[in-house]
Amino acid sequence: MYLYKLEAKGKGFPDAFVIVLAEDEEGAFQAADQLLQRNALGLIEVSEIAIVEKKRAEKANGYVLER
Incomplete structure (x- = not known):
């Protein structure tokens, strides 16, 4: 398991850092989007x-x- 720090940008929310625990990068992206x-x-x-x-x-x- 890894801790991932991701940066997210888009419409309807301020730029954000999202920190997730995931097995791999694909799981990290999915978890961050869900959060x-x-x-x-x-x-x-x-x-x-x-x-x-x-x-x-x-x-x-x-x-x-x-x-």
């Missing part, structure tokens, strides 16, 4: 989504998110 759709307050359109970082899911691994 974006589930957390949206209305209809959104994801136009770009890209993996920014990938790390093994191990104790003490994580990401620092800046504002």
